[in-house]
Amino acid sequence: MSKRIKVGNVYIGGGSPVTVQSMLSRRSDDIEGSAAQAKELESAGCDIIRAAVPDKDAVRLIAKLKESVKAPIVADIHFDWRLAIESVAAGADKIRINPGNIGSDDRIKAVADCCRAHGVPIRVGVNSGSLERELLAKYGSPTPEALTESALGSIEKLRRFDFEDIVVAIKSSDVGTMVKACRMLAQRTDCPLHIGVTEAGGERMGLIRSAAGIGALLLDGVGDTIRVSLTADPLLEVRAGLDILRAIGLGRGATVVSCPTCGRTRIDLIPLAERVEKAVAGVRAPIKVAVMGCAVNGPGEAREADVGIAGGDGCAVLFKKGEIVRKAPEGEIFGLLMEEMNALEREWEKTNG
Ligand code: SF4
Numbered sequence: 001m002s003k004r005i006k007v008g009n010v011y012i013g014g015g016s017p018v019t020v021q022s023m024l025s026r027r028s029d030d031i032e033g034s035a036a037q038a039k040e041l042e043s044a045g046c047d048i049i050r051a052a053v054p055d056k057d058a059v060r061l062i063a064k065l066k067e068s069v070k071a072p073i074v075a076d077i078h079f080d081w082r083l084a085i086e087s088v089a090a091g092a093d094k095i096r097i098n099p100g101n102i103g104s105d106d107r108i109k110a111v112a113d114c115c116r117a118h119g120v121p122i123r124v125g126v127n128s129g130s131l132e133r134e135l136l137a138k139y140g141s142p143t144p145e146a147l148t149e150s151a152l153g154s155i156e157k158l159r160r161f162d163f164e165d166i167v168v169a170i171k172s173s174d175v176g177t178m179v180k181a182c183r184m185l186a187q188r189t190d191c192p193l194h195i196g197v198t199e200a201g202g203e204r205m206g207l208i209r210s211a212a213g214i215g216a217l218l219l220d221g222v223g224d225t226i227r228v229s230l231t232a233d234p235l236l237e238v239r240a241g242l243d244i245l246r247a248i249g250l251g252r253g254a255t256v257v258s259c260p261t262c263g264r265t266r267i268d269l270i271p272l273a274e275r276v277e278k279a280v281a282g283v284r285a286p287i288k289v290a291v292m293g294c295a296v297n298g299p300g301e302a303r304e305a306d307v308g309i310a311g312g313d314g315c316a317v318l319f320k321k322g323e324i325v326r327k328a329p330e331g332e333i334f335g336l337l338m339e340e341m342n343a344l345e346r347e348w349e350k351t352n353g
Contacts, residue, residue: 001013001014001015001190002014002186002189002190002191002192002193002224003190003191003192004016004192005121005165005166005167005191005192006119006121006165007048007072007074007093007094007121007167008048008071008072008073008093008094009070009072010047010048010071010072012048012121012167012192012194012224012225013167013191013192013193013224013225014192016224017250017252018218018223018224018225018226018245018250019047019048019224019225019226020045020046020047020048020225020226020227020238020241020242020245021046021047021048021049021050021074021194021225021226021227021241022041022046022049022050022227022228022234022235022237022238022241023049023050023051023052023076023227023234023237024037024038024041024049024050024051024052024234025037025233025234028051028052028053028054028055028057028058028061029057029058031060031061031064034051034061034064034065035064035065035067035068035069037234038051038065038068038069038071038073039068039069040235041071041234041235041238042069042070042071044235044238044239044242045238045239045242045252046071046234046238046241047071047072047225048071048072048074048094048225049065049069049071049072049073049074050073050074050075050076050096050227051065051073051074051075051076052076053075053076053077053083053087054078055083056082056083056086058083059075059083059086059087059090060090062075062087062090062091062092063090063091066090066091072093072094073091073092073093073094074092074093074094074095074096074123075087075088075090075092075094075095075096076096077095077096077097078097078098078101079101079102080102081097081102081103081107081108081110081111084097084102084111084114084115085110085111085114088114088115088118088120092120093120094120094121094122094123094167095111095115095120095121095122095123096122096123097111097122097123097124098124098125098126098130098154099111099124099154099157099158100132100150100153100154100157105160108157108158108160108161109161112158112161112162112163113161115163115165116162116163116165119165120165121165121166121167122158122163122165122166122167123166123167123168123169123194124151124154124155124157124158124166124167124168124169125151125154125168125169125170125171125194126147126150126151126154126169126170126171127169127170127171127172127198128142128147128171128172128173128174128177128198129142131146131147131150132150132153135149135150142172142177143177144177144180144181144184145181145184147170147172147177147181147185148170148181148184148185148188150170151168151169151170151181151185151189152185152188152189154168155168155189155191166191167191167192167193167194167224167225168185168189168191168192168193168194169193169194169195169196170182170185170193170195171196171197171198171229172197172198173197173198173199173200175197175209175212175213178195178196178197178198178213179213179216179217182195182217182222182223183217183220183222186222192224192225193217193222193223193224193225194223194224194225194226194227195213195214195217195218195222195223195224195225195226195227196210196213196214196226196227196228196229197209197210197212197213197214197229198229199229200228200229200230201230201231202230202231202232203230203231203232203236206228206229206230206231206232206240207228207230207236207240210228210229210230210240210244211240211244211247214226214228214241214244215244215247215248218244218245218248218250219248226241226244226245227241228240228241228244252284252286253280253281253282253283253284253285253286254280254283254285254286254287254288254289254341255286255287255288255289256273256276256277256280256288256289256290256291257288257289257290257291257302257305257308258273258276258277258290258291258292259291259292259293259294259298259301259302261293262293264293264294264296264297265293265294265311266293266294266311266312266313266314267293267311267312267313267314267315267316267330268330269291269293269311272291272309272333272334273291275334276289276291276334276337279338279341280341283341283345284345284348284349284352285344285345285348285349285352286348287306287307287341287344287345287348288304288305288306289305289306289307289308289337289341290302290305290307290308290309290310290319291308291309292308292309292310292311293310293311294310294311294312295310295311295312295316295317295324298310298311298317298319299317299319299322299323299324300322302319302322303321303322304322305319305321305322306320306321306344307319307320307337307340307341307344308320308337309333309336309337310324311330312327314329314330315327315328315329315330315333316328316330316333318333318336318337318340320340
């Protein structure tokens, strides 16, 4: 198991719940717009928010973000070690930097010393586009072995200066390479892993590729924090990340299971299932809701659901834990299901709220 690292008010690794990250897409000099976007991501469930710090002016953004949200803020730095130190002074909860990019040992040591003094972890890592020349020459291409060796090298560069609060990432836009490399890396380090498919694509294919890669790793117990990287609004990255966790049983909130419909279906199930999906999107309680097309197989197939509906001919039944509790006309069933859902939610909130 990976070791546990504290990032602001959140833990990564060591069996802590898998966290969802995203990155602000507003220009770094749009301070107000970036703060508004951070609030939006936090409300959507984003656990950790990263912001690019490309220049000295952008350090101001870190302080503004810290005022605006409770979620930990990660300063994303390329090349300039001084920006890392200034971002820590401005309140950054984590620094993302590649030790290979910041130059001499003195500079790496200065960043490590500053982060250690402030209890700020560092995320290091490699992506297939930024592999060191020597490793490219040794392996011929960004193979999983080459990426793993590079990531271990980055960890070592910090450990030489007694820095241990390290989160590590290997990113590739090739799903198979990313999965193999992260599996290898997890065998060889106890640093928590930040996982994701980089440059995954637009809303649909980016989500599918991310789900394939991130899902495969998490189901193997590899990966402590995730980022779905989409060429789209970061809000969609957060929703996608939360949905991937939900899909593999690591998520928070309600889950909907619904049947694909078949020749037995006698109610308008698809819009009903969509309505239920929308209605439970913000529910925090871990309730499983089933929306099934027929009463013959529905309740039995969805026995593990807490509550559900199964269609009849112009009507539907409400069931709980696989047992039918009542029958109602098709037009009334959504309301009845919501009543049951709300009751379960209230009960859960009483003990967990
Ligand atoms: Fe068909 Fe009923 Fe199964 Fe839905 S639950 S796929 S309607 S058999």
